[in-house]
Amino acid sequence: MELRGGNLCFLYLFSVFFIFSVFLAQSFKQDEEQVQRSQFPDGFFFGTSTSSYQVEGAYLEDGKGLSNWDFFTQIPGKIADDDNGEVADDHYNRYLEDIELMHSLGTNAYRFSVSWARILPDGMLGSVNPRGIIFYNKLIDNLLSKGIEPFVTIHHHDLPQVLEQRDGGWLSPVLREEFVHFTSICFESFGDRVKYWVTINEPNMMAKFAYLKGLYPPAHCSPPFGNCSTGNSDIEPLIGMHNMLIAHAMAVEMYRTFFWPKQNGFIGIVAHAFMYEPLRDEERDRDAVDRALAFNVAWTFDPVVYGDYPAEMRHCHGLELPRFSAKEKQLLRGSIDFIGVNHYSTLYVKDCIHSPCPSGGDRPIMGFLNTTGYRDGVPIGEPTGLDDFFLVPRGMEKIIDYVKQRYNNMPMFVTENGCTLQTQENELEDGDRINFHKSYLASLARAIRSGADVRGYFVWSVMDNFEWINGYTKRFGLYYVDRETLERTPKLSAGWFASFIRNNSHNDREEIRAASGHNKTIIFSQLEAKVAEM
Numbered sequence: 358m359e360l361r362g363g364n365l366c367f368l369y370l371f372s373v374f375f376i377f378s379v380f381l382a383q384s385f386k387q388d389e390e391q392v393q394r395s396q397f398p399d400g401f402f403f404g405t406s407t408s409s410y411q412v413e414g415a416y417l418e419d420g421k422g423l424s425n426w427d428f429f430t431q432i433p434g435k436i437a438d439d440d441n442g443e444v445a446d447d448h449y450n451r452y453l454e455d456i457e458l459m460h461s462l463g464t465n466a467y468r469f470s471v472s473w474a475r476i477l478p479d480g481m482l483g484s485v486n487p488r489g490i491i492f493y494n495k496l497i498d499n500l501l502s503k504g505i506e507p508f509v510t511i512h513h514h515d516l517p518q519v520l521e522q523r524d525g526g527w528l529s530p531v532l533r534e535e536f537v538h539f540t541s542i543c544f545e546s547f548g549d550r551v552k553y554w555v556t557i558n559e560p561n562m563m564a565k566f567a568y569l570k571g572l573y574p575p576a577h578c579s580p581p582f583g584n585c586s587t588g589n590s591d592i593e594p595l596i597g598m599h600n601m602l603i604a605h606a607m608a609v610e611m612y613r614t615f616f617w618p619k620q621n622g623f624i625g626i627v628a629h630a631f632m633y634e635p636l637r638d639e640e641r642d643r644d645a646v647d648r649a650l651a652f653n654v655a656w657t658f659d660p661v662v663y664g665d666y667p668a669e670m671r672h673c674h675g676l677e678l679p680r681f682s683a684k685e686k687q688l689l690r691g692s693i694d695f696i697g698v699n700h701y702s703t704l705y706v707k708d709c710i711h712s713p714c715p716s717g718g719d720r721p722i723m724g725f726l727n728t729t730g731y732r733d734g735v736p737i738g739e740p741t742g743l744d745d746f747f748l749v750p751r752g753m754e755k756i757i758d759y760v761k762q763r764y765n766n767m768p769m770f771v772t773e774n775g776c777t778l779q780t781q782e783n784e785l786e787d788g789d790r791i792n793f794h795k796s797y798l799a800s801l802a803r804a805i806r807s808g809a810d811v812r813g814y815f816v817w818s819v820m821d822n823f824e825w826i827n828g829y830t831k832r833f834g835l836y837y838v839d840r841e842t843l844e845r846t847p848k849l850s851a852g853w854f855a856s857f858i859r860n861n862s863h864n865d866r867e868e869i870r871a872a873s874g875h876n877k878t879i880i881f882s883q884l885e886a887k888v889a890e891m
């Protein structure tokens with residue numbers, strides 16, 4: 358009897374252990390899932406992303422005017438090491454070499470932005486700088502000659518400083534006219550070859566960083582969000598965003614009326630799109646997750662798809678949330694052909710309606726919620742080199758699914774995904790970056806298998822560059838950029854991405870390292886040859 362009881366107990370424990378191991382193996386398998394190029398549809402774009410201020414440099418060359426970032430970075434204490442983008446990666450002068458790097462990777466798309474101050478140093482009251490136009494023409498032509506599709510973002514954080522001083526930046530409705538003028542010049546000059554346009558990159562992030570936290574120019578904020586010399590964090594982000602969204606809609610209408618009939622391109626907008634999960638397994642935190650998504654992602658996309666702000670926002674803000682006129686709603690509705698998702702990480706969300714929250718989480722502008730990367734001291738995923746950026750691959754599938762459901766599965770691009778490492782001790786041997794991309798791509802492949810209409814994936818970034826307030830202290834590139842010589846050197850991740858794009862399931866680190874010949878700018882045909890031998 359006793360023996361039988363012992364046996365049963367053993368059997369029970371064994372079964373629990375077995376089920377647990379299977380469960381563990383399953384979850385491990387999900388993270389370790391091998392991802393291959395062949396899991397993505399034909400015609401899928403695999404590209405890299407940059408933006409003008411972050412890579413171009415040449416801040417006063419060939420007639421360029423000063424941008425708000427040229428100006429802002431001169432203020433001591435704003436940027437790590439008081440650095441700036443005066444030289445950045447000198448992409449303005451090295452663009453041919455950089456196109457070679459992209460070609461070596463085997464990418465078929467490059468997402469870059471146009472420096473507004475290079476094209477219109479004085480905004481719409483001045484003339485067009487022809488040498489600015491020539492630069493982007495050369496860039497576009499050379500990309501196309503290598504089979505690389507240009508994806509052009511018209512506005513990615515930097516604007517002529519004169520628009521800040523003369524007009525009041527995005528807080529002023531005048532910026533809508535300024536933006537439309539700028540876009541018309543872009544369409545006119547480049548639209549015969551550019552088929553994919555993004556009007557504005559991350560207006561949601563720009564509005565919050567410029568007018569809520571005061572960390573981006575023009576550095577407006579108020580307590581408890583920060584101590585700026587001017588600003589109103591509760592209201593100004595809403596006004597800045599409102600002007601950007603209307604500017605977007607006006608530009609799209611102009612494109613569709615005057616340029617599309619001849620140029621036949623696609624136009625979209627890109628949002629900063631983290632995923633969120635409830636901090637506590639409770640209804641109130643699950644509701645807060647819905648609000649977090651509405652206040653970030655849907656804040657950008659609802660207006661341009663449905664013509665108005667998300668109901669969740671109206672509910673929290675009431676009258677202080679600006680209203681679109683009937684004409685504006687009509688312009689906004691359906692004003693994109695595709696959705697651009699910049700996805701990096703997932704955070705926990707805590708409700709602040711029913712629980713007390715410090716540091717502004719109890720304000721409408723925050724959606725009555727707080728976000729955190731930690732639950733009981735345990736991070737939501739492996740931390741990376743930036744606060745709030747964790748390795749949470751499942752978030753990719755979830756955010757794509759959210760966008761798919763909310764916007765009826767309209768065409769999507771992952772316009773940015775990437776990471777900076779926790780330590781830069783051996784930045785060239787960036788196995789963690791390879792794991793990051795592999796696991797996020799595997800998650801994206803799952804979303805696509807479930808029917809999501811995703812048409813491209815862009816790595817942020819092709820090379821290390823100026824990471825805004827972090828200056829050059831955070832590196833996101835597949836290529837390492839030496840800050841003294843500006844020499845570009847492929848990291849291990851560059852070799853892996855090239856190998857992945859060529860649909861090579863071979864992921865052995867030694868082989869990739871050998872093939873990528875770390876200390877010189879290599880052409881990945883060496884890698885291809887190795888793959889062919891196998």
Ligand code: NOJ
Nearest residue numbers: 408558559699773817824
């Ligand atoms: C999104 C922004 O668009 C880009 O400019 C930035 O460098 C990356 N996130 C990484 O933070």
